[in-house]
Amino acid sequence: MNNLMTKVKDQLDQAGIKYEFTKLPDDISMDVDVHMKFHGKDMSHAMTNMVFKTEKGFIVAQRRGDTQIDSKELKKLLAVQRLSLATKEELEQFGLEPGIVPPLGYEIPIYMDNKVLEKDVIYTGTGDRLFTVKLNPNDLIKVNQATLGDFTNLEDVQSGGRVLSGIRATGRLHLGNYLGAVKGFLQLQENPNYQNFYMVVDLHTLTTPYDKDTLRESVRNIIIDYLACGLDPTKSTIFIQSMIPEHIELAYLFSTVMFVARMQHLPTFKEKVKQHPENVTMALLNYPVLMAADILIYKASLVPVGIDQEPHLEVAREIARKMNDQYGLNLPHPQRFATRGEYVPSLLGEGKMSKSIEGSYINLTDDLETIKEKLAKAPTDAGKGAKAPTEGGVASLLEFVELFQGLEKRKDYEKQYTTDGLRYKELKEELAQAIFNELKPIQEKRRKLEQDLQYVDQVIEEGALQARKVASETLNEIKKAMGINYD
Ligand code: ATP
Ligand code: MG
Numbered sequence: 001m002n003n004l005m006t007k008v009k010d011q012l013d014q015a016g017i018k019y020e021f022t023k024l025p026d027d028i029s030m031d032v033d034v035h036m037k038f039h040g041k042d043m044s045h046a047m048t049n050m051v052f053k054t055e056k057g058f059i060v061a062q063r064r065g066d067t068q069i070d071s072k073e074l075k076k077l078l079a080v081q082r083l084s085l086a087t088k089e090e091l092e093q094f095g096l097e098p099g100i101v102p103p104l105g106y107e108i109p110i111y112m113d114n115k116v117l118e119k120d121v122i123y124t125g126t127g128d129r130l131f132t133v134k135l136n137p138n139d140l141i142k143v144n145q146a147t148l149g150d151f152t153n154l155e156d157v158q159s160g161g162r163v164l165s166g167i168r169a170t171g172r173l174h175l176g177n178y179l180g181a182v183k184g185f186l187q188l189q190e191n192p193n194y195q196n197f198y199m200v201v202d203l204h205t206l207t208t209p210y211d212k213d214t215l216r217e218s219v220r221n222i223i224i225d226y227l228a229c230g231l232d233p234t235k236s237t238i239f240i241q242s243m244i245p246e247h248i249e250l251a252y253l254f255s256t257v258m259f260v261a262r263m264q265h266l267p268t269f270k271e272k273v274k275q276h277p278e279n280v281t282m283a284l285l286n287y288p289v290l291m292a293a294d295i296l297i298y299k300a301s302l303v304p305v306g307i308d309q310e311p312h313l314e315v316a317r318e319i320a321r322k323m324n325d326q327y328g329l330n331l332p333h334p335q336r337f338a339t340r341g342e343y344v345p346s347l348l349g350e351g352k353m354s355k356s357i358e359g360s361y362i363n364l365t366d367d368l369e370t371i372k373e374k375l376a377k378a379p380t381d382a383g384k385g386a387k388a389p390t391e392g393g394v395a396s397l398l399e400f401v402e403l404f405q406g407l408e409k410r411k412d413y414e415k416q417y418t419t420d421g422l423r424y425k426e427l428k429e430e431l432a433q434a435i436f437n438e439l440k441p442i443q444e445k446r447r448k449l450e451q452d453l454q455y456v457d458q459v460i461e462e463g464a465l466q467a468r469k470v471a472s473e474t475l476n477e478i479k480k481a482m483g484i485n486y487d
Contacts, residue, residue, distance in 0.1 A: 004095055004127030007105040017139035022123075024130050030099050031317050032065055033333055035132060039123055042066070043333075047116055047124040047137065049101040050325070051091055051108065054080040058090070062103060062112040064119070067152035068330050074151040077111065085328045098325055102127040104144035112137070112146035115154075161332065163188045164300035166201035166241060169218040170208065171355035172363040173225040175435070176306065179341025179403060182229050184304025188337065189235045196236035197298050197467060198226060203242050204291070207284045208276055208356060224456055225364060228446035239463030241294065246471040250293035251286065253478060257322040258289055258315070266311050275356070292316035295334050296323075297471045304337040306344075308352060327481040341403055347378045349393030365443060368436045375428040383422040388414040397427065404434040 012019050028034060032046050039045075046065025051058055052074075059078060063069055075083050088098055094106045102125050104110070116122060116137045126133045141148070165185060167177055189196050200222045202215065219240055231238055241247060263269060263285050273280050291312050295303055296319070303313060313336050320331040344353045346360035353361045362374055379393035389395045402410040416422045449456060479485060 002128050004102060004105055005131060008102045008126055008133070011104055011143055012133075012135070015139075015143040017135065017143065019133055019135040019139075021126060022132050022134065024132065026130065028130075029314055029318060030129070031314060031321060033317050033335075034314060036065065036123065039132070039134075041123065045119055045122055047103065047122040049103055049110075049125060051086040051094075051096065051101055052083050053086050053090060054078055055082050056080055058086060058094070058108050060101065060108050060110045061151065062110060062116055062124075062146060063152045064113065064115045064122075067113065067115055067154055070151055070153050071328070073149075074111070077147075077149040077151055083328075085325060087326075096127070097129075099321070100125045100127060100129050102133075103140055110144050110146040111151070112141060112148055113152045114148055114150050115152055117141075117148070161193075161301040162195045162197065162298050163302045163304065163337070164197040164199075164295050164298045165304045166199040166204070166294060167222055168201050168355070169205045169215060169222055170210065171218070171361075172221060172365055173229075174344075174353055174355060174361035174363050175400075176341070176344035176353035176361065177355070178229065178364055179344050180306030180339060181304055182226070182231075183341065184337050184339045185226075185236070186230050187339075188302065188304060189230075189232065194302065197239070197300065197470075198231060198236050199239045199241045199294070199463075199467070200226075201241045201294065203248070204287060207281065207287050208272060209279055220453075220456065220460075223460060224446060224449050225442075227449055227456065227459065228442045229364070230445075233459045233463065237463050237466045238459055239467045240460060243460075243464040244297075244468050244471050246468065246475045247290065247293050247297055250297050250471075250475050250478065251290040253482060253484075254293055254296075254319050254323070255286060255289050257319060257326065260285070262315075262318075263288065266315070268308065268311055288312040288315040289319070292319045296320055296331050297474045298467075299332055299474060301332040301334055302337045303334050304339065306352075307336075307338070307342040310336055323478070323481075327478070329478060329481050344403070345396040345399055347374060347393075347396065349379050349391075349396050362435060364439055365446065366439070367443075368432060371435055372428070372432045375432050378428070380424045383417065383424060385417060388417040397424070397431070400431055400435070401427070404431060404438060 024035060024038060028038065032048065033043065036043055036046050043065035048063055048065060050061045052061060061069060061074060071083055091098060094108060096106060105127060120136055121134055122137050123132050123134050165181055167181060185198050188194050200219045202219050205215065223238060226238055266288060269285065272284055292315055295316050313334060317333045320333050323329050324331055346353050346357065348360050355361065359377065362371055378397055381394055388398060398410050398413060401413060413422055413427060
């Protein structure tokens with residue numbers, strides 16, 4: 001236990017109030033979202049302690065995890081003109097560290113937002129990175145003598161906001177991309193509360209070996225796939241990442257708050273290193289930082305992507321938190337929007353379906369014969385046993401059955417496996433047909449779009465104009481906050 005945490009504990013004990021310390025896992029990130037998931041509580045039960053500097057001295061503002069500071073209101077309450085977040089060095093004077101400020105135990109006046117008191121229990125820092133404390137905020141104010149006030153606004157995640165997602169131009173779209181990502185795009189596009197941004201991430205494509213002569217064609221093909229699946233440029237902004245150079249500028253600024261070791265330990269990075277050991281570039285390491293810029297430049301709070309992208313979203317939230325803490329910004333903490341097909345397995349029976357893994361995928365453009373041929377190659381077994389396999393080729397096939405023919409059908413097959421035996425030839429025939437039935441209307445629409453490339457190019461051009469307007473506004477705001485401002 002460090003000194004500060006001992007002090008916190010002593011003060012709570014002396015006051016005789018109830019509290020509970022919880023040890024977090026050693027390798028947990030600093031992200032409050034992640035801590036709250038660990039506790040099994042939502043963000044409204046988190047309390048953040050933020051140290052600010054004013055012309056009258058330092059103060060601590062305590063806000064609920066699902067709220068943002070309204071600096072106008074806080075200035076009014078404090079009767080000050082200037083308000084900025086304390087720097088790391090300034091925090092050190094009080095024996096504090098950014099991100100792990102406890103709710104008491106140091107000599108700075110404390111202000112608590114009234115919304116915190118709406119909860120009977122809250123989780124907050126202890127001054128030790130690996131511990132949180134759970135207590136009743138009504139008890140806490142008796143000890144830390146916090147002054148109450150109204151100086152936050154609720155984060156507006158539920159009632160709307162912006163949505164962003166993207167797909168690499170590393171090949172044609174497959175069932176995994178469709179079920180894990182595009183189906184989510186389509187659902188959110190129809191919700192009038194959300195403003196949707198969907199792009200082709202050509203810059204992320206450069207992080208693994210690619211062909212410069214066909215890149216343009218591949219990018220346009222994905223835009224056509226988007227439109228064929230039902231993305232509608234009158235409802236969503238559809239664009240190409242590199243046409244908005246602001247993403248790259250913001251990624252550079254974000255890279256100043258992320259540590260190299262954190263990026264090297266990401267599972268997605270390690271996987272790509274295994275896949276392309278000869279191509280471990282700076283761009284590959286920086287991928288999640290650019291992705292954070294892609295999301296936060298639109299202040300998107302919701303990101304429809306497959307489960308493989310969760311570690312990248314954690315990085316995006318960490319960056320948002322650091323930027324907000326260090327520069328007084330108000331960036332959202334983006335959450336993943338999950339679909340039923342958030343993890344579509346590879347046809348090969350190992351890992352996920354991926355554009356860049358030959359033999360792993362069924363493309364949205366595959367005809368019935370091709371689908372049959374691909375399924376025929378999927379590895380199977382004798383079709384009989386005590387229990388249907390939960391991994392490998394057969395498990396993948398059963399997962400496809402569930403996704404395209406429903407849970408009942410899957411259960412039927414599982415029963416056959418443990419009784420008369422499962423005939424894969426028939427299973428594969430029926431499954432191929434079910435998959436093709438879902439893809440047929442997409443393919444028909446695609447053929448029409450291929451005849452009207454002028455329209456496709458117009459969508460790309462207009463999308464870039466709309467996206468750039470939003471992106472350049474956010475970039476300017478962030479540059480100003482970081483002191484890069486020469487107007
Ligand atoms: P690559 O192999 O080049 O990385 P990919 O198939 O993984 O290609 P991405 O462009 O990296 O595709 O990802 C696009 C979107 O599709 C992301 O939201 C990702 O989470 C989702 N996605 C990719 N593969 C799957 C899968 N097998 N199941 C569910 N979602 C997936
Ligand atoms: Mg991928």
